Amino acid sequence: MSVYDEELRALREQMERKRKLDAMLKDLGARQQELTGRVSELEKAKLEEQADVDRLEGHSLAAFFYGVIGKMDEKLTQERQEAYAARVKYDAAARELSAVEEDLERKEDEYRRLEGCEERYAQVLREKREVLKAAGGETAESILTLGNL
Structure with missing residues (x-):
């Protein structure tokens, strides 16, 4: 990470x-x-x-x-x-x-x-979020919960 x-x-x-x-x-x-x-x-x-x-x-x-x-x-x-x-x-x-x-x-x-730095920032943030979701656990659950708001 x-x-x-x-x-x-x-x-x-x-x-x-x-x-x-x-x-x-x-x-x-x-x-x-x-x-x-x-x-x-x-x-x-x-x-x-x-x-x-x-x-x-x-x-x-x-x-x-x-x-x-x-x-x-x-x-x-x-x-x-x-x-x-x-x-x-x-x-x-x-x-x-x-x-x-x-x-x-x-x-x-x-x-x-x-x-394009703003777009690169958004892309890296999405990638990090996907990696954290894929890893599972408490962090993934928090991301999924926040994503549904």
């Missing part, structure tokens, strides 16, 4: 792990969705800031204006700092999203490996 007991214990642990993984997968999915939106927003901001730098470095009216009033270097430095800050924020969010996606993938793989 200890073979059945050991297998049932292992299967109960698998079922518990699967329940925990299910909760983790829901949390990670929500976090992934949130980060995907944030990365998209930050990418847009990064591109806008870089466009500001490009306009000042090019032959735009703004570049001409700042050149005439003598503030070109100051304005260009400010725009480059803003572009750099936007890139840093975007890169950090993109790395975080990548880490969440990797974690999500690992947990999904583990969850898939645990598929």
Whole structure:
């Protein structure tokens, strides 16, 4: 009987792990969705800031204006700092999203490996019950009595 007991214990642990993984997968999915939106927003901001730098470095009216009033270097430095800050924020969010996606993938793989543990548990329990019934005695009588309730 200890073979059945050991297998049932292992299967109960698998079922518990699967329940925990299910909760983790829901949390990670929500976090992934949130980060995907944030990365998209930050990418847009990064591109806008870089466009500001490009306009000042090019032959735009703004570049001409700042050149005439003598503030070109100051304005260009400010725009480059803003572009750099936007890139840093975007890169950090993109790395975080990548880490969440990797974690999500690992947990999904583990969850898939645990598929069917509930059915295996029920099957082993039925097998143990049948062996106990076949053995007869007081235990078999208890099982038969409980089965008729």
